[in-house]
Amino acid sequence: MRIVFAIILMWSAMPAAAADLTVRIGNLRSAEGQLLVAVCEEAQFTKPGCAYTGQAPASGGVVTVRDVPPGTYAIQAIHDENGNGTLDRRLMFLPLEGIGFSRNAPMRRGPPRFADAAVEIQGDGVVSFDMAYFQE
Template sequence: MRSEKGVVRACMTTKEKIFPKCRKDPESYRTVVPAGKTVTIRFKDVKPGDYAIALLHDENDNGKADRALGMMPKEGYGFSRDAPVRMAPPKFKDAVFELGSEPKQLTIKMRYFL
């Protein structure tokens, strides 16, 4: 995390068509935690399945991903499996991981474009 300002918004979904904007998925798992040098996020009561996670470091806590020139992210982002971001957000298949009945721990690196 480049700063301790704002919050980290986390969203985990099984739905390929809406990833990474899974806040539109009523069945997704979402949480918001205060930003810090490192952040631990826990999703509770998650059913086994294939999931992808998207994180947003919402530094001004306005509930959206701010952009410069309408396209370049001004705030940090991260995805499960360190899915690559090229000219667009990553595809679900690049971020997907399998979750069984046992708890799973992932490390997600935050990236900042500006």
């Protein structure tokens, strides 16, 4: 009995394993190009270099990000319609392509705050949000 109890204690103390996160993106303007997704900790949110990324054809509206450890993250996505691997902007500011954030975090005069987009990831999961487009 003590051995079973010790094994249960050891198992419960082990950190949760990284898992796959499915990101479903709605409100796509077209099926052209790629969806680029980044799952970011607070320090990297809205900056290059998020540790967990994925991409998929926009036609499916779904991106899988592999091996995301449990934690609190904000998810950002770009609809790279022309396939150049970056978010095209007008006047160095307004996006010409779609951009979206977990929890449909609002963009008011710039990107949302981490707290507005933060989601708790614990194992395999699904996060859904919509893409936003600005007028050209």
